[in-house]
Structure formats: C-alpha cells, structure tokens
Amino acid sequence: MTDRTLEDLLRECAPQVLGVLVSRFRQFDLCEDAVQEALLAAATAWPESGIPEEPVGWLVTVARRRLTDLWRSDSARRRREEAVAVDPAGTVDLEAPAIDDSLEMLLLCVHPDLTEASRIALTLRAVGGLTTAEIARAFLVPEATMAQRISRAKATIGAGGGFTLPADVRTERLAAALHVLYLIFNEGYTASAGPGLTRVDLSAEAIRLTRMLHRLLPADGEVAGLLVLMLLTDARRDARTDADGRMIPLAEQDRAGWDHAAIRDATALLERTLARREVGPYQLQAAIAAVHAEAPTDADTDWRQIEILYRLLEECTDNPVVTLNRAVAVGMAYGPERGLEVLDRVAGDRRLARHHRPDAVRAHLLDRLGDHEAAREHFRRAARATLNLAEKRYLEDRARRAGSAATPPPDDDPGT
Amino acid sequence: MKYLLIMQIDPAVLESLTEAQGREIETGHGRFMEEITRTGELIGTQALADPSRSAVVSVRDGATTVTDGPFVEAKEYMGGFYVIDVETPERAYELAAKIPDAGIEGLAVEVRPVVFTAGFGLTEPEES
Numbered sequence: 001m002t003d004r005t006l007e008d009l010l011r012e013c014a015p016q017v018l019g020v021l022v023s024r025f026r027q028f029d030l031c032e033d034a035v036q037e038a039l040l041a042a043a044t045a046w047p048e049s050g051i052p053e054e055p056v057g058w059l060v061t062v063a064r065r066r067l068t069d070l071w072r073s074d075s076a077r078r079r080r081e082e083a084v085a086v087d088p089a090g091t092v093d094l095e096a097p098a099i100d101d102s103l104e105m106l107l108l109c110v111h112p113d114l115t116e117a118s119r120i121a122l123t124l125r126a127v128g129g130l131t132t133a134e135i136a137r138a139f140l141v142p143e144a145t146m147a148q149r150i151s152r153a154k155a156t157i158g159a160g161g162g163f164t165l166p167a168d169v170r171t172e173r174l175a176a177a178l179h180v181l182y183l184i185f186n187e188g189y190t191a192s193a194g195p196g197l198t199r200v201d202l203s204a205e206a207i208r209l210t211r212m213l214h215r216l217l218p219a220d221g222e223v224a225g226l227l228v229l230m231l232l233t234d235a236r237r238d239a240r241t242d243a244d245g246r247m248i249p250l251a252e253q254d255r256a257g258w259d260h261a262a263i264r265d266a267t268a269l270l271e272r273t274l275a276r277r278e279v280g281p282y283q284l285q286a287a288i289a290a291v292h293a294e295a296p297t298d299a300d301t302d303w304r305q306i307e308i309l310y311r312l313l314e315e316c317t318d319n320p321v322v323t324l325n326r327a328v329a330v331g332m333a334y335g336p337e338r339g340l341e342v343l344d345r346v347a348g349d350r351r352l353a354r355h356h357r358p359d360a361v362r363a364h365l366l367d368r369l370g371d372h373e374a375a376r377e378h379f380r381r382a383a384r385a386t387l388n389l390a391e392k393r394y395l396e397d398r399a400r401r402a403g404s405a406a407t408p409p410p411d412d413d414p415g416t
Numbered sequence: 417m418k419y420l421l422i423m424q425i426d427p428a429v430l431e432s433l434t435e436a437q438g439r440e441i442e443t444g445h446g447r448f449m450e451e452i453t454r455t456g457e458l459i460g461t462q463a464l465a466d467p468s469r470s471a472v473v474s475v476r477d478g479a480t481t482v483t484d485g486p487f488v489e490a491k492e493y494m495g496g497f498y499v500i501d502v503e504t505p506e507r508a509y510e511l512a513a514k515i516p517d518a519g520i521e522g523l524a525v526e527v528r529p530v531v532f533t534a535g536f537g538l539t540e541p542e543e544s
C-alpha cells in the first residue's frame with residue numbers, strides 16, 4: 001500500500017475514533033490527544049503488519065489504552081474522576097463502534113463558544129485528522145501559536161462537551177459547520193504561497209470534508225449546494241493564473257483549461273438537488289457558478305439569469321457584497337448605467353467602509369461607460385485598499401490599461 | 417488576518433517618564449505578551465534600538481552609500497512591533513489598546529494589516 005492511501009485511511013478513521021471516545025468519556029481534549037497518538041502508532045505499525053480488518057476498532061483500542069495512561073498522570077486526576085462518573089463500570093463496548101460519529105464530531109468542533117479561527121483549526125485537526133504542524137503551516141502561524149489555539153479550543157469544548165444535541169441546536173451547528181468548510185475552501189483557493197513551500201491543500205481538504213458530510217446527509221440541499229460550489233470553483237483552478245502566477249479573471253480564462261468532467265458531475269448533482277429541495281444561499285451561489293461554467297465563451301454568459309440568482313441571494317442573506325455582485329451582473333445584462341444605480345444603493349453601507357470592492361466594481365462600470373479617467377482613479381483606489389497581493393497587481397494593471405482594452409467584469413466576490 | 421501593531425514612540429516622551437511609569441510599561445508589555453500567547457494570537461514581537469543607531473543604505477549606479485541616522489528625521493519613530501493573528505480589525509484595535517504605550521500622552525499604537533508573510537520559521541522548505 002502507498003503512503004498516500006494509508007494517510008487517507010487514517011484521516012478517514014480519525015473523526016470516527018474520536019467520536020467513539022468522546023461520546024463515552026466526554027473529555028474532548030484528552031480523547032483528542034489519545035486519538036492523535038493512536039494515529040501515529042498506526043502509521044508506524046500498519047505498513048509492517050498490514051491493515052487490520054477493523055481499522056477503526058484497532059485505533060479505538062489503542063486510543064483507549066493511551067487514554068488510560070493519560071488519566072494516570074496526576075494533572076488529569078480530577079478529570080478522570082469526572083469520567084468515571086460518566087461510565088462508572090467501564091462497561092461500554094469500545095471495540096465495536098456501530099455508528100459513524102464523524103458528523104457529531106464536526107458539529108462539536110463548531111461550538112458557539114469558539115472563535116471562528118478556533119473552529120477552523122479544531123475541525124481540521126479533529127475531523128480532518130491534520131497535525132497541528134500542518135494546520136499551522138497552512139495558515140502561516142507558528143506551530144506554538146496554533147497548538148495553543150487548539151488546546152484552548154479543546155478545553156472550551158471539554159468543559160461543555162455534551163455529545164447529543166437537540167434538533168434546533170443541530171440546525172444552527174450545521175449552518176456553522178458549512179460556514180467553516182466554506183472558509184477553509186476559500187483560504188486554500190485565495191492563498192498565495194511562496195515558491196518551494198509545502199502547504200496542505202486546504203481547498204482539497206475542504207472538498208473532502210464536504211463530500212463526507214454530503215454522504216452522511218444526502219438529503220440536505222445546502223450541503224450539496226456547498227459541495228457543488230466548491231467543485232465548480234475548483235474546476236477553474238488551473239485556468240485562473242498565468243505562467244507567472246498572475247491572476248486571470250473569469251472572463252479572460254481559457255475555458256479549455258477548465259476541468260469539464262468535474263463541471264459535468266457537479267452540475268448534475270446541482271440539478272438533482274435544486275429539483276427537490278428548498279433553495280438556500282449555497283445552492284444559489286452554486287447555481288451562479290454553474291451558469292458561468294455552462295457558457296462556452298464569456299460572451300455567451302447568461303447575465304440575466306445570474307442577475308435573477310443574485311436577487312434571490314439578496315433575499316436570503318443580509319450581505320452588501322451580494323448587492324455589489326448583482327451590480328456587476330446588472331451592468332452586464334442591462335448596461336453600465338443601470339449597474340451604477342445598483343452600486344450607488346450600497347456604496348455607502350458602513351460594512352463596506354475601507355473595502356476595496358465598491359471601487360473595483362465602480363471602476364469596471366465607469367470604464368465600460370467610457371469614463372476612462374474616473375475608472376483609472378477607482379482602479380487605483382481599489383488596488384491600494386485590497387489586502388490580497390495578487391488582486392492588487394491585477395487592479396494596478398487594470399488602472400494602466402483603462403480605456404485601452406475591453407474591461408472584463410470583476411469576478412464574483414465570495415463576500416466572507 | 418494578521419496585523420502589525422506598531423509602537424510609535426517619541427524618545428523625548430520616553431525620557432520624561434518617571435521610573436514608576438517606565439516599570440509599569442515593562443510589566444504591561446509582559447502581561448500583554450502573556451495574554452496573547454495564551455489566546456493563540458501572538459505571532460511575534462520585536463523592540464528596536466534607538467533611531468540614533470539606525471543607518472540608511474542606498475545603492476545608486478552600483479555604488480553603495482551608508483548614512484548614519486534614520487530615513488526621515490522626525491519626532492516619532494517605530495520603537496517596536498507586535499505581529500498578531502486575529503479574527504477582525506476590531507479585535508486588533510482592542511489588543512492595540514491594551515499595549516501600555518497606547519495610554520501615554522505623546523505615544524500611540526498604529527495598526528496595519530499584513531498582506532504577505534514568509535520566514536519566521538512559519539513554513540518549511542519543500543523536501544526534494
């Protein structure tokens with residue numbers, strides 16, 4: 001077996017093993033430490049001995065033993081007493097995990113007492129099975145900082161770590177979990193890693209976890225919607241930068257470079273989903289991405305359809321960035337003057353203060369209107385304000401070229 | 417999101433502080449570092465020597481010139497910085513306000529977003 005398949009197997013088992021332990025012993029932090037050590041033990045033992053018939057059972061047994069060791073240490077004595085109260089006779093059958101606890105694990109990791117950064121870190125570690133060092137590298141923070149963040153998060157959950165959640169809480173937690181997966185995907189998609197640096201591919205990890213969630217909850221339209229959105233966005237990955245690593249906007253991408261097989265699978269899933277279920281924000285964003293994906297050339301893009309979808313999205317979210325995206329679609333479908341009217345309605349929104357996006361949209365609309373001088377000024381302002389270096393270079397370039405080339409519409413902003 | 421918290425200092429203001437105030441600043445920084453280490457928000461911090469120890473290096477037509485002193489003569493200088501990783505700009509401002517310098521007349525803490533990071537042992541070169 002290759003290292004790759006072993007690693008994949010271990011990471012698939014990780015949340016299940018942790019779920020089994022946490023559901024019995026509650027103590028998230030100790031259980032998580034024990035599972036990490038069991039995974040390490042398996043990574044050493046399995047290439048020699050072969051994969052056991054019940055890998056999850058094997059890992060649970062080893063983790064359970066390790067947990068006992070951890071309890072023996074003085075610092076954990078108090079917590080051990082609490083655990084004994086949960087399972088006084090130690091009778092729970094740990095060798096035979098019957099259910100897949102990955103979902104419970106995910107819902108636990110997005111606990112409302114945690115900050116967003118902690119939810120992300122904990123999800124990647126406890127559900128994704130990544131090491132602290134890998135997560136630290138992915139987010140460019142020192143390992144000690146990430147370790148501290150994770151151990152604080154574990155302690156927070158450990159204190160209030162009930163494992164069975166009431167239905168209304170589950171709905172909220174699931175929404176929070178989708179948001180965390182969405183943030184992990186975007187972090188991976190927009191990150192600019194320097195040359196020669198190894199970083200975990202966060203987009204691939206987000207897709208893997210969202211697929212898992214979709215398998216567990218096949219009837220949930222928003223889970224499917226998020227998965228489709230990720231797959232369609234990821235299908236354009238190779239076409240969105242040139243040989244020098246410069247950003248190419250959607251309108252100018254070589255569509256032959258898109259992954260059309262992935263696009264077919266994703267749109268088929270979206271059609272199955274939309275036909276049957278109540279529509280939510282992720283499905284709408286997926287539908288917008290699908291309209292782009294289905295256009296053979298940029299000129300074929302059905303902007304009227306996109307405009308309608310943004311209007312629906314505006315109805316179910318309170319996010320001015322959605323209106324900015326709609327201004328672009330209106331501009332493409334009905335002319336730049338109409339786009340500017342929509343833009344003027346949100347440009348003063350307090351939440352967009354210091355945001356580069358209103359200037360970028362205005363610059364694009366003014367350029368199409370023929371006011372190249374004003375367009376140049378707004379492109380420059382947007383370039384100064386953006387915090388993404390690739391986008392800054394792109395906007396500076398647009399400022400130089402204002403009036404001399406057809407201006408492509410700015411790409412949709414995820415608005416996170 | 418990473419932010420640079422820049423301690424803008426005026427050497428004349430620092431020199432005019434009482435010994436007790438000076439000690440309070442030191443212990444304040446100690447408390448601040450402890451707090452943001454515990455919360456997992458500290459990336460790193462450095463304090464800089466007096467601007468009189470600065471030198472400015474420039475290269476023109478292949479010739480290097482080294483001039484003593486800071487780049488711009490001013491009353492206020494960057495005295496040191498913290499790099500933090502936080503969720504929102506509001507949290508960055510909240511932390512900046514906890515730095516003792518922020519509470520002293522004539523000193524201030526400037527907060528600026530970071531847009532690129534490498535080194536500091538944050539990434540490992542690819543194994544080949």
